[in-house]
Each structure stands twice: as structure tokens, then as C-alpha cells.
Amino acid sequence: MRFSTEAMMSFNSTATRRLFSGLFLALCLVAGIQGGSTCAATASGFTGPEVPAVSGLRGDYTNIGARTADGRTDIAKLISVLKTINASDYFHLVWDNRPAYRYAWEDFQLMAPQFQNAGLNLWLTLTPPSEGVPVPFGGDYVQWAVECAKLAKSYPAIKGIVIDDFNGNTSLFTPAYCKKMMTEAHKIAPKLALLATCYYGYETKILKQVEQGAIDGVVFPYFYPQENNSDTTLLSAQIKMYRITLDKTLKRVKKHKQLPLIVMIYATKHSQSPDAPTPDYVKECIRIARQSIDQGLANGVVTYQLPKSDQAFIDAVSSAYR
Known part of the structure; x- marks a missing residue:
């Protein structure tokens, strides 16, 4: 998740961040969703009638800290850590030919059973084209969706596909293209879901996909506009505002169900951040995210690259996910 900073994301003073946090919260209160979403969670997704809605997800992303000496995924260690932290889901990154990811697809196939x-x-x-x-x-x-579906048909533990930095690649991932991906996938595995990664402040870039039912949920990494890995004060308001945007978009096209929102918390330093996350930061962010889940505003939380060899981070997430 390395997305270029635009001028609109240049808010960097503490005073400004807190001002916007207050304004966001005030707007949320006016919108009337304090304590719950305006539309109830649905029993089905959007890209197909058999796609289940994401609910109560507790996850981690990438195999940081669970790799072998030759760069492969240490699957036994990964599963052990996921169980220790009380996770339900794992997002496995498949990238280009760089050494740490050269065998990522092969590892994914080995992970499935x-x-x-x-x-x-x-x-x-x-990864999308902008990332390689x-x-x-x-x-x-489309072929990726088909290949994933073939594996999911044998191993229904595979729940779907997540497109990284979706908001920066919507010229490719148009509603029509996303629908083509999932139409082909659903011929093989009709329950497979498609999630789009979209940073806060870039929601307008994915509204056509939301309106047309081309995605089954959004992964929202918490980083902008604060641009650090230490300030937790904006998270609650951002989740509320994100929920308002998604709900209003669906209401406008008369779709009376909720698009799942998964909050992503950085447990490894963002490339643009001046500081690195601490276990306490990650734990507090997860607490806020889970409170939002209880309020009906979000549907899951996932850590970004939890250091799976660092006991302090493991303990923090285990406690927060309990």
C-alpha cells in the first residue's frame, strides 16, 4: 500500500487534524448514525447472489515475520501466529518477481488445504498495475479471478480476492471489468467475493463500482490525512464518514443493504510516515475499529503486515482481537 500523496492530503499539523476530526464527528452526528448504521447488514454480497457478506472479520495481511530463509512462506508458523492472535482471516499478497514474493502464488496454493x-x-x-x-x-x-476460483472450488476457505490500491487503478478496474472478473469466477466458485482497497479521502474514485454492485466490500487503510503511524484520534470519525458515504451512495441507487467496510491498521511503517507503529498504537486502533463494528459502522479489521516474529505486537493484537 504505497499511494502517492496528493495536494488534498497535505494536512499535517496537530491542530488541523483535530479540527477536521471534530468536524467529521459533528457531520456524523447530524447524519444520524451515531451508535449504528442507517442500513442493516445484509446476508449477501453484491457481485453475485451467493456471495456472503463479510462480517466480523479479524485478520492480518502479508507473511512478514513468517518467511523461510529462502523467501517462501512458513505456513506452519503463519497459521500458528494467526491462531495465537485470534484471527479469522489472512490476506496473502501476490506481487511481482522480487525475491520475497517470487513464489507467492505457489505458496497460496499450498496454503489453501x-x-x-x-x-x-x-x-x-x-497488486494492481501501478505497483507492478x-x-x-x-x-x-480475469484470469486471476478464474484461477483463484478453481482453487476455491476445492478449498472454500478461500473467500475472495482483494485488489491493492484499487483507488489508484480505477481506469482498469471499471465496474464492467470487475463484473467480468467475478462473472467468470462465479461460474466456478459462486461464493467468491471481491474487495477493493481504497484510502480515506479517495472514496469518490470507487463510487461507480459501489453503485453498480461491482465490488463486495472496501478495505480502508487508516493513514490519510494524518500521514503518520501514531495518531489514533481521527480513526473513529473517518470510519463514520466512510460509512455515511457508502450508505448514501447505495441509497441513491435504491440498494437497501450495507457494503462491508474493513478497517486496515498499519502494524509496519507506511513508506510516507515519519514514525513507525507501536504495539500500543495498533491495539488502540483495533479497539476503535471493533467498537465501530459493534456499532454497525464497520464489518471487520485487518492488521497491515503484523511483525509475526515480534512478541510485543503478537501480544497486543491477541489481546485486541480476543
Whole structure:
């Protein structure tokens, strides 16, 4: 998740951040969603009639801290840590040919039966063209969807596909293209879901996909406009405002169900951040996210690159996910 900073995201003083936080919260109160969403959670997703809605997700993203010496995923360690932190889901990143990800697709295929046996959910996260297309199927994301579906047919622990930095690649991931991906996937595995990663402040870039039912949920990484990995004060208001935007968009097109919103918390330093997250920061962000889940505003939370060899981070997340 490395997205270029635009002028609109240049708010960097503490006073400004707190001012916007207060304004966001005030707008939320006016909108009338304090304590709950304006539309109830649905029993189904959007891209197909058999796609289940994401609910109560507690996850982690990438195999940081669970790799072998030759750069492969240490699947046994990964599963062990996920169970220790009380996670339900894992987002596995498949990228280009750089050493740490060269065998990521092969590892994903090996993970599927083991995650099935372990009772854990597995998601395939794919980099978009702006980040370098994933191997081995490159920029043919329809084929990626089909290949993922083939595996999911045998191992229903595979829940879906997540597109990284979706908001920066909507020229490719148009509603029509997303629908083509999932139409082909659903011929094989009709319950497979499609999630789009979209930063706060960029929601307008995905509204056509939301309106047309081309995605089954949004992964929202908490980073802008504060641009650090230490300030937790904006998270609650941002979740509320994100929920307002999604709900209003669907209401406008007379879709009376809720699009799942998954909050992503940085547990490893963002490339644009002046500081690195601490275990306490991650724990507090998860607490806020889970409170929002209880209020009906969000549907899950996932850590970004939890250091799975750092006991302090493992303990913090284990406590927060309990």
C-alpha cells in the first residue's frame, strides 16, 4: 500500500487534524448514525447472489515475520501466529518477481488445504498495475479471478480476492471489468467475493463500482490525512464518514443493504510516515475499529503486515482481537 500523496492530503499539523476530526464527528452526528448504521447488514454480497457478506472479520495481511530463509512462506508458523492472535482471516499478497514474493502464488496454493484444515479464511491480495503486476498471470485479472476460483472450488476457505490500491487503478478496474472478473469466477466458485482497497479521502474514485454492485466490500487503510503511524484520534470519525458515504451512495441507487467496510491498521511503517507503529498504537486502533463494528459502522479489521516474529505486537493484537 504505497499511494502517492496528493495536494488534498497535505494536512499535517496537530491542530488541523483535530479540527477536521471534530468536524467529521459533528457531520456524523447530524447524519444520524451515531451508535449504528442507517442500513442493516445484509446476508449477501453484491457481485453475485451467493456471495456472503463479510462480517466480523479479524485478520492480518502479508507473511512478514513468517518467511523461510529462502523467501517462501512458513505456513506452519503463519497459521500458528494467526491462531495465537485470534484471527479469522489472512490476506496473502501476490506481487511481482522480487525475491520475497517470487513464489507467492505457489505458496497460496499450498496454503489453501492447510488453511481449510485449520479453520482459517484465506484471501488472495493482488497488486494492481501501478505497483507492478503479479506473477504468473500478470495484468490479466480475469484470469486471476478464474484461477483463484478453481482453487476455491476445492478449498472454500478461500473467500475472495482483494485488489491493492484499487483507488489508484480505477481506469482498469471499471465496474464492467470487475463484473467480468467475478462473472467468470462465479461460474466456478459462486461464493467468491471481491474487495477493493481504497484510502480515506479517495472514496469518490470507487463510487461507480459501489453503485453498480461491482465490488463486495472496501478495505480502508487508516493513514490519510494524518500521514503518520501514531495518531489514533481521527480513526473513529473517518470510519463514520466512510460509512455515511457508502450508505448514501447505495441509497441513491435504491440498494437497501450495507457494503462491508474493513478497517486496515498499519502494524509496519507506511513508506510516507515519519514514525513507525507501536504495539500500543495498533491495539488502540483495533479497539476503535471493533467498537465501530459493534456499532454497525464497520464489518471487520485487518492488521497491515503484523511483525509475526515480534512478541510485543503478537501480544497486543491477541489481546485486541480476543
